[in-house]
Amino acid sequence: MRIYISFFLLTVFISIQSQAQKRDTLKKDTSTKQLKEVVITGTRTLKSLQQVPIPITRITAEEIKKKGLVRLNEVLSEQTGITILDDPHGQGIQIQGFDPAYTLILIDGLPLIGRTTGVFELSRITTNNIHRVEIVKGPTSSLYGSEAMAGVVNIITSEPAKGFSGGLSGRYGTNKTVDVSLNSAYKTDKFYISGFANRYSSGGYTLQPSSGIPTVSPFEGYTFNGKTAYRFDDNTSVKLSVRYYTNDQDSRFLVDTRYGAGKGTEKDFNIAPVITHRFSKKDVLVLQLYRSTYKTKSDIRYEDNGEVYDETYFNQTFNRAEIQNDYSLLDNLKITAGAGGQYETVAATRYTKQQSFTSGYGYFQADWIPVKQLDIIAGGRYDAHSVYKSQFSPKLAASYALSPKLTILGSVGKGYKAPDFRQLYLNFTNAEVGYSVFGYEEANAGIKRLQQTGQIETVLIDPSTLKRLNAESSTSFNFGFRYKPADKLYWTANVFRNNISNLIETAAIAIKTNGQSVFSYFNLNKVFTQGIETDLSYQLFKPLQIAGGIQYLEAYDQDVLNQIKAGQVFTKDPETNQTRVLKRSEYGGLLGRSKYTYNVRVNYLDEKTAINASIRAIYRGRYGYKDTDGNGIVNRDDEYTKGYVLVNASLSKLFMNDAIRVQLTAQNLLNYKDSLVILNLPGRLIYAGVAYNFGGK
Amino acid sequence: MNKLTTLSLAFSSSIILLASCSKNNNTPTPVTSKLTTKTVADLDGSAGTVYYSLATGAQITGADTATNKWDIKFKSTSIFVNSGTSGTGTTQAQVVSSSFETLLTAPADGYKADATGANAITGWYTYTATTEPQHAILTVPGKILVIKTSTGSYAKVEILSYYKGNPNTTTATFADLTTRPASKFYTFRFAYQGDGTTSFK
Numbered sequence: 084m085r086i087y088i089s090f091f092l093l094t095v096f097i098s099i100q101s102q103a104q105k106r107d108t109l110k111k112d113t114s115t116k117q118l119k120e121v122v123i124t125g126t127r128t129l130k131s132l133q134q135v136p137i138p139i140t141r142i143t144a145e146e147i148k149k150k151g152l153v154r155l156n157e158v159l160s161e162q163t164g165i166t167i168l169d170d171p172h173g174q175g176i177q178i179q180g181f182d183p184a185y186t187l188i189l190i191d192g193l194p195l196i197g198r199t200t201g202v203f204e205l206s207r208i209t210t211n212n213i214h215r216v217e218i219v220k221g222p223t224s225s226l227y228g229s230e231a232m233a234g235v236v237n238i239i240t241s242e243p244a245k246g247f248s249g250g251l252s253g254r255y256g257t258n259k260t261v262d263v264s265l266n267s268a269y270k271t272d273k274f275y276i277s278g279f280a281n282r283y284s285s286g287g288y289t290l291q292p293s294s295g296i297p298t299v300s301p302f303e304g305y306t307f308n309g310k311t312a313y314r315f316d317d318n319t320s321v322k323l324s325v326r327y328y329t330n331d332q333d334s335r336f337l338v339d340t341r342y343g344a345g346k347g348t349e350k351d352f353n354i355a356p357v358i359t360h361r362f363s364k365k366d367v368l369v370l371q372l373y374r375s376t377y378k379t380k381s382d383i384r385y386e387d388n389g390e391v392y393d394e395t396y397f398n399q400t401f402n403r404a405e406i407q408n409d410y411s412l413l414d415n416l417k418i419t420a421g422a423g424g425q426y427e428t429v430a431a432t433r434y435t436k437q438q439s440f441t442s443g444y445g446y447f448q449a450d451w452i453p454v455k456q457l458d459i460i461a462g463g464r465y466d467a468h469s470v471y472k473s474q475f476s477p478k479l480a481a482s483y484a485l486s487p488k489l490t491i492l493g494s495v496g497k498g499y500k501a502p503d504f505r506q507l508y509l510n511f512t513n514a515e516v517g518y519s520v521f522g523y524e525e526a527n528a529g530i531k532r533l534q535q536t537g538q539i540e541t542v543l544i545d546p547s548t549l550k551r552l553n554a555e556s557s558t559s560f561n562f563g564f565r566y567k568p569a570d571k572l573y574w575t576a577n578v579f580r581n582n583i584s585n586l587i588e589t590a591a592i593a594i595k596t597n598g599q600s601v602f603s604y605f606n607l608n609k610v611f612t613q614g615i616e617t618d619l620s621y622q623l624f625k626p627l628q629i630a631g632g633i634q635y636l637e638a639y640d641q642d643v644l645n646q647i648k649a650g651q652v653f654t655k656d657p658e659t660n661q662t663r664v665l666k667r668s669e670y671g672g673l674l675g676r677s678k679y680t681y682n683v684r685v686n687y688l689d690e691k692t693a694i695n696a697s698i699r700a701i702y703r704g705r706y707g708y709k710d711t712d713g714n715g716i717v718n719r720d721d722e723y724t725k726g727y728v729l730v731n732a733s734l735s736k737l738f739m740n741d742a743i744r745v746q747l748t749a750q751n752l753l754n755y756k757d758s759l760v761i762l763n764l765p766g767r768l769i770y771a772g773v774a775y776n777f778g779g780k
Numbered sequence: 781m782n783k784l785t786t787l788s789l790a791f792s793s794s795i796i797l798l799a800s801c802s803k804n805n806n807t808p809t810p811v812t813s814k815l816t817t818k819t820v821a822d823l824d825g826s827a828g829t830v831y832y833s834l835a836t837g838a839q840i841t842g843a844d845t846a847t848n849k850w851d852i853k854f855k856s857t858s859i860f861v862n863s864g865t866s867g868t869g870t871t872q873a874q875v876v877s878s879s880f881e882t883l884l885t886a887p888a889d890g891y892k893a894d895a896t897g898a899n900a901i902t903g904w905y906t907y908t909a910t911t912e913p914q915h916a917i918l919t920v921p922g923k924i925l926v927i928k929t930s931t932g933s934y935a936k937v938e939i940l941s942y943y944k945g946n947p948n949t950t951t952a953t954f955a956d957l958t959t960r961p962a963s964k965f966y967t968f969r970f971a972y973q974g975d976g977t978t979s980f981k
Contacts, residue, residue, distance in 0.1 A: 226881055470789070540897070598897070653922025657950045660967070662879045662921045662941040711913070713906045713920035721950040759912060 104695040124217040125238040126460060127226050128419055134458050136482035136492040136562050138220040138577045147210050150697050151733035151748030153254055153262045156205035161699055163632025164616040165172035165684060168675055169763040172202035178220055179579050180612030180638035181233030181677050185500055196401045197351055199379030209306050211264040212279040214241040220499025221561045225462045228444055232557050233499035243268030243277045248778030259286035279308040289767040290758035298762050304330035318361040319451060326353040343392040345383035352376045359520060375401040397431040415452040425766030428506040438508045441469040456484040465758055472553050474499045491564045499556040504603040506587055518599040523552040526603040526684055530593055544592045555605050557583040576617035584609045612638040626688050633681040636672040643716055650731040654712050671707045671717035679704035693737035701729045708760060727755045746772040814974030814980060822944055825964040829855040834935040834972045848930045854966050857917055859901040862930060864893035869930035873900040876924045881913050886934040886978035901925050902938050913955035917942040934973045936980055941967040
C-alpha cells in the first residue's frame with residue numbers, strides 16, 4: 084500500500100487523494116463522490132470503486148468520526164457481512180463464515196503479525212490516524228499470499244496536508260475507558276514528517292460481579308506512529324514509516340481455590356522504508372522493506388504466597404523485502420509483477436527452540452480493459468516455503484458496466500493459509516490435566532522423549548508416518564453487482580461460495596500412561612460456506628440518510644453432511660432421552676456462524692447547525708456455540724445463543740469553523756448482555772469526546 | 781481444551797457404590813421371537829456398584845455379584861461387563877453407532893472383554909465441565925451397547941440418563957446445580973434376545 088501512497092506523491096492522482104482529513108469534513112456531502120472513489124487493496128493498483136471487479140468496502144475516516152468510533156473492532160462490527168466474534172483470545176472478525184485466522188490484516192498494505200490461536204485482537208488498532216479502511220471479501224492470496232483466504236482488511240493511514248497541521252482528540256466514558264490522540268505534521272512540496280500518539284486504556288469490566296474476577300482486566304495501551312517522506316525529483320521518492328504499540332494488562336483469575344494474578348505485556352513494532360522510482364510514465368518500480376516484531380510476556384503468580392503460576396513469553400519477527408513493478412504495456416493493459424523474500428522467526432515458552440521460516444514468492448497481475456465497459460483481471464502468486472508445500476494461488480475477476488449506473492462483477496480464485504508456527508512447532512504439556520500437544524515437526528521427537536521417560540501407554544499413529552502438514556486452502560466464487568441509479572442511492576450485492584479443504588485440526592496420536600492423550604495436527608476437514616450479502620444506502624431527503632445491509636450465511640462441514648446422509652448422526656429427544664436419527668434440516672452448521680445478520684443505519688446531518696446524529700442497529704442472529712447432546716454438532720435449540728440487537732448512536736456538533744468537534748457516543752444502548760455466553764459485550768457504554776484540529780489545506 | 785478436561789474427568793471417576801431398586805416396564809414380546817424389551821428406570825447406583833442381569837431383567841445383589849449371573853454393572857460413570865478384569869464370566873460387548881430401533885441385528889464380531897484401562901464399553905457419555913449445563917454427565921446419542929452375555933445371548937442397551945427421574949437436561953432446573961436431580965441413577969432401555977440368535981426383531 085505504501086507503494087501506492089508513494090506513487091501518489093509522484094503522479095497526477097495526488098489531486099484526487101491528498102485532501103487529507105486534517106480538518107473535520109463533516110459538512111461535505113460524500114454521497115456524490117462514490118464514482119470517483121478509488122481503492123487499492125483488491126488489486127494492489129489504484130482502481131475506481133465502481134469498476135474494480137472484486138467485492139470491496141471502503142470506510143472513510145469521516146464516516147468513522149461521525150459515528151464516534153476510535154478502534155478498529157468498533158468500526159468493523161458495524162459493517163454488513165462482518166461479525167466480531169466473541170473469543171477468549173480476542174476480538175477477531177468473521178468474513179463469509181471464515182474464522183478470524185483467515186483474514187489478513189494490513190496497515191498501509193503491510194501485514195500485521197501477533198495472533199493468539201489465529202485471532203488478531205482488532206482493538207490494538209486505533210482509527211484516529213487513518214484515512215480509510217478497505218475491506219476485500221473473497222480470497223486475495225493471488226496478491227498477498229497466506230492468510231488472505233476470507234479477505235483482507237487494509238488500514239490506510241492518513242497523509243498530512245500541506246503546511247503545519249495538528250490536532251488532539253479525546254474520548255472518555257464507561258469503565259473509565261480513555262482514548263486520547265495527539266497528532267502533528269509538517270509538509271512542504273518535497274518533504275513531510277508526521278507524528279501520532281495514542282493512549283487507549285480501560286478499567287475493564289466484569290459480567291459476574293459476585294466472582295471478583297474481571298471478564299476483561301484493566302489495560303493501558305499506547306500507539307506511536309511516525310512517517311516521513313522525501314521526494315528527490317518527479318521520479319524518485321523515499322518514505323519511512325514506524326509504528327510502535329505497547330499494551331499492559333493486569334489479570335486475575337481463580338486457579339482451583341486460589342487466586343492467580345499478574346501482568347501481561349504485548350509489544351508490536353513495525354518499520355517500513357520504501358523507495359519509489361518512475362522510469363517513465365508507464366513504468367513505476369517500488370522497493371519495499373519491512374520488519375515487524377511482536378512480543379508478549381506474562382508473569383502470573385499465586386496471590387497467597389507469590390509463587391509462580393505461569394510465566395511465559397512469545398517473540399515473533401517478520402522480515403520482508405519486496406519489489407513491485409507496475410508497467411502499462413498498452414493503454415488498456417496494465418501489468419503488475421512483484422517478487423519478495425521473507426524470513427520469520429518465533430521463540431516462545433511453548434517451543435523447544437527458536438524456529439524460523441524462509442519463503443520466497445512472485446506474483447503477477449494483468450489488468451485488461453478490452454472495451455470500455457469490461458475490466459478483466461487475471462493474476463496469480465507462487466509461494467515457495469522452507470517448511471510446507473509450495474502454493475500457487477490464481478485469481479480471475481471481471482466487471483462489466485451494463486450501464487453507467489450498473490456494474491456486474493464476478494471472480495474466482497484460490498486462497499490459502501499456511502500452517503502456523505503453533506501447528507508446526509508447538510511443544511506443550513498441560514500441567515494440570517496432563518495432556519500434550521505437539522506441532523507436526525515436533526511430534527516424532529516429542530513422542531520419543533515421552534517414551535524414554537515411560538509416559539506413553541500406546542501409540543495410536545506412528546509419528547514417523549504422519550503426512551506432511553499442508554496449507555489449508557479454498558476455492559471461492561463471488562458474483563454481484565453495484566448499482567447507482569442516482570447520487571441518492573447506492574446498492575450492492577454479492578453471492579459467495581467458498582470450498583475449503585485441508586482444514587487443520589487436532590487429533591490424538593498416542594495415549595499417555597496417565598490416561599491423557601498426545602495430540603498433533605492433521606489436515607482433516609472439508610467445509611464450505613455460502614451466502615449472499617447486500618447493502619443499500621439512500622439519501623431520503625437532504626439531511627437524512629438511511630442505509631441497511633443483510634447477510635445470509637450457510638457454513639457446513641461436508642463430512643458431517645455425508646454422515647447425516649448415511650443416517651450416522653444422532654440426537655436425543657430431550658423429553659425421553661431416547662436416540663433418534665438426525666435430519667439434515669436440523670444440522671445448524673459450524674459453530675459461531677449466524678445464519679442471519681443485518682444492520683440498519685440512519686444519519687441526520689443538519690448543515691446549518693453542523694449537528695450530526697447517527698444511530699445504528701446491528702442484529703446478529705442466533706448461532707451455535709456448544710454441543711450438549713453429545714453428537715459433536717449443533718442441532719438442538721439449547722445449543723444456540725439467542726439472537727440480539729446492538730444499538731449504537733452518536734451525536735456531534737462542530738464549532739469554530741469545523742475546527743472543534745464535541746461528541747456524545749453510545750454503544751449497546753439497549754444494554755444487551757449474555758453474561759454466561761457472550762463475554763465481549765460489556766453492556767451499555769457511554770462516551771463523551773472532543774476533538775480539535777488545525778492547519779492543513 | 782474443554783474437551784480434554786472432559787475426557788480426563790470421564791476416564792478418572794472412581795467412587796464405589798451399591799445398588800438398591802429397579803423398576804421394570806414390561807412390554808409384550810412377540811411369540812415367534814424370544815426378544816424381551818424393557819426400560820429400566822432409576823437403577824440406583826448412588827451407594828456403590830450396581831449389578832444387572834439382562835437375561836432375567838433384574839438387579840443382582842449379594843453373593844451372586846461374584847458369579848456369572850450378572851451381565852453388566854454400573855459404577856459411577858463406568859459400565860463394566862462380566863469378564864476379564866471385571867468379573868468371572870465371559871460377557872463381551874461393543875458400542876455400535878445406531879439408534880435403538882434401527883439396530884435389528886447384533887454384529888457378528890468385534891466384541892471385547894474388559895481389560896485394565898480398556899473397558900469394552902466407553903464413550904457413552906460426555907462431561908460438560910464449564911459449558912452449560914455445567915458439570916453434567918450427558919448420555920451421547922447413537923451409542924448402542926451390544927452385549928454378548930456369558931450364555932452366548934445377545935442384547936442391545938441404550939443408556940438414557942445418569943440422573944434420577946430421567947430428567948430433561950435442557951431445562952433451567954437441570955442446569956441449576958441446586959435443583960438438579962441426584963446422579964448415579966441409571967435409566968436405560970434394552971432388548972434381550974433369548975433364542976441365541978443375533979436378531980433384534
